[in-house]
Amino acid sequence: MADKNPFPGENNTGHIWDDDLRELNNPAPRWWMIAFWASILWWIAYGILYPMWPGLNSYTKGIMGWTQINEYKEGLDEVQQVRSVWESKLQGMTAKEILADEGLTSYTIASAKVLFGDNCAACHGSSGQGGPDFPVLVDDDWLYGGAIETIEQTITNGRKGIMTSHAKLLTDEEIDKLAAAVMSGNPASEPLFMGKGCFACHGPDGKGMQALGSANLTDAVWRFKADDQLASVKQTIKHGVNDASDPLSREAEMPKFGDRLSENDIKKLAVYVYKLGGGQ
Ligand code: HEC
Ligand code: HEC
Structure with missing residues (x-):
C-alpha cells in the first residue's frame, strides 16, 4: 500500500476517500494523554480513599472512613454549636x-x-x-x-374573652339598632349602648378594654370577621362569646x-x- 500512497511521507493509514480525505495515524496530543492518565490515577485514588465498590454483603469502605451520614452529623454538630x-x-x-x-x-x-x-x-x-x-x-x-x-x-x-349572651336581655329590634350603631363605627351614639350595659365592657366610647379583651367596636377591624359582617355582629350581640349558658354562644379560646x-x-x-x- 505504501508505494501507492498518493501522499508520500505522510503518516496516514492508507484509508482515503474522495481523493484527498484521509485518516491520519498521529499519536493523541500530549495534553490529552496527561488528562487521560490523570483521570485514571484519580479514579484509583478515589477508590482507595472513599467508599466505592459494592460487594455481596457490604462495600469497600475507603481508608478515610468517610460516610455521608458522618458528614451530615458533623454539619449538624456545627449548627448546634x-x-x-x-x-x-x-x-x-x-x-x-x-x-x-x-x-x-x-x-x-x-x-x-x-x-x-x-x-x-x-x-x-x-x-x-x-x-x-x-x-x-x-x-x-x-x-x-x-x-x-x-x-x-x-x-x-x-x-378566653367573655361576652355575656343577650338572647334573653334584648329584643330583635334592639339588637338591630345596636348592630347598626356598631357597624357605623360609633356604637356609643346608640342610647342602648349605655342603657343595656355594653359600655361596662367595651368602654363608654366603645373602644374596648384590653384588660377584658373586649374588642374595639369603633375601628372596623373585626374580631369575628365574616362576609356578612352585619349578621356576624348581630350573632355576637345576641349570643355573646364563651357564655356557657347559651349553646349558640361563640367559642373563642386561646389555649x-x-x-x-x-x-x-x-x-x-x-x-x-x-x-x-x-x-x-
Ligand atoms: C386552638 C386555636 C389557637 C391556637 C393553637 C393558638 N391560638 Fe392564639 N388565640 C386563639 C384565639 C381564639 C384567640 C382570641 C381569644 C379571645 O378572643 O379571647 C387568640 C389570641 C391570641 C393572642 C392575643 C391577640 C390580641 O389581639 O390580643 C395572641 C398574641 C396569640 N393568640 C398568640 C398565639 C401564639 C403565639 C400561639 C402559638 C404558641 C397561639 N396563639 C396559638 C386561638 C389559638
Ligand atoms: C361582659 C363583658 C361584655 C359585655 C357586657 C358586652 N361585651 Fe361585647 N364583647 C366582649 C368581649 C370580651 C368581646 C371579644 C370576645 C373575644 O374576642 O373573645 C366582645 C365582642 C363584641 C363584638 C364583636 C366585635 C368584632 O370585632 O367582631 C361585638 C359586636 C360586641 N361585643 C358588641 C357588644 C354590644 C353591642 C354589647 C351590649 C349589648 C356588648 N358587646 C356587651 C365583652 C362584652
Missing part, C-alpha cells in the same frame, strides 16, 4: 432585652418561625393573618394588648402554652409575634 451560643444567651434575657438587640432579635425570629408553624399556625394562619374565628396577629389592633409582656402572658396563660412549651420558647414566640408587625 452555633445555636447553643445564641440559645444560652437568650436563656438569661427577658423578651424586652432580646428586642433591644438586633442580632438576637433576628436569630429569635428565624428560630421561632418553626415554633409558630408547629403551635400557632393552625389557628392564626401560617403568617399570623388570622381567620374568621381567630384574631389577626400581624396588625396593631389588639384584644389584650401588644406590649411584649402582655403577649408573653397571653401565650403562657391563654385567653395556654405555659405547660407545653419551655419559657425560652414562649419568649421567642412573644418576640416573633411582636415583630410580626403589631407590637406596641
Whole structure:
C-alpha cells in the first residue's frame, strides 16, 4: 500500500476517500494523554480513599472512613454549636432585652418561625393573618394588648374573652339598632349602648378594654370577621362569646402554652409575634 500512497511521507493509514480525505495515524496530543492518565490515577485514588465498590454483603469502605451520614452529623454538630451560643444567651434575657438587640432579635425570629408553624399556625394562619374565628396577629389592633409582656402572658396563660349572651336581655329590634350603631363605627351614639350595659365592657366610647379583651367596636377591624359582617355582629350581640349558658354562644379560646412549651420558647414566640408587625 505504501508505494501507492498518493501522499508520500505522510503518516496516514492508507484509508482515503474522495481523493484527498484521509485518516491520519498521529499519536493523541500530549495534553490529552496527561488528562487521560490523570483521570485514571484519580479514579484509583478515589477508590482507595472513599467508599466505592459494592460487594455481596457490604462495600469497600475507603481508608478515610468517610460516610455521608458522618458528614451530615458533623454539619449538624456545627449548627448546634452555633445555636447553643445564641440559645444560652437568650436563656438569661427577658423578651424586652432580646428586642433591644438586633442580632438576637433576628436569630429569635428565624428560630421561632418553626415554633409558630408547629403551635400557632393552625389557628392564626401560617403568617399570623388570622381567620374568621381567630384574631389577626400581624396588625396593631389588639384584644389584650401588644406590649411584649402582655403577649408573653397571653401565650403562657391563654385567653378566653367573655361576652355575656343577650338572647334573653334584648329584643330583635334592639339588637338591630345596636348592630347598626356598631357597624357605623360609633356604637356609643346608640342610647342602648349605655342603657343595656355594653359600655361596662367595651368602654363608654366603645373602644374596648384590653384588660377584658373586649374588642374595639369603633375601628372596623373585626374580631369575628365574616362576609356578612352585619349578621356576624348581630350573632355576637345576641349570643355573646364563651357564655356557657347559651349553646349558640361563640367559642373563642386561646389555649395556654405555659405547660407545653419551655419559657425560652414562649419568649421567642412573644418576640416573633411582636415583630410580626403589631407590637406596641
Ligand atoms: C386552638 C386555636 C389557637 C391556637 C393553637 C393558638 N391560638 Fe392564639 N388565640 C386563639 C384565639 C381564639 C384567640 C382570641 C381569644 C379571645 O378572643 O379571647 C387568640 C389570641 C391570641 C393572642 C392575643 C391577640 C390580641 O389581639 O390580643 C395572641 C398574641 C396569640 N393568640 C398568640 C398565639 C401564639 C403565639 C400561639 C402559638 C404558641 C397561639 N396563639 C396559638 C386561638 C389559638
Ligand atoms: C361582659 C363583658 C361584655 C359585655 C357586657 C358586652 N361585651 Fe361585647 N364583647 C366582649 C368581649 C370580651 C368581646 C371579644 C370576645 C373575644 O374576642 O373573645 C366582645 C365582642 C363584641 C363584638 C364583636 C366585635 C368584632 O370585632 O367582631 C361585638 C359586636 C360586641 N361585643 C358588641 C357588644 C354590644 C353591642 C354589647 C351590649 C349589648 C356588648 N358587646 C356587651 C365583652 C362584652
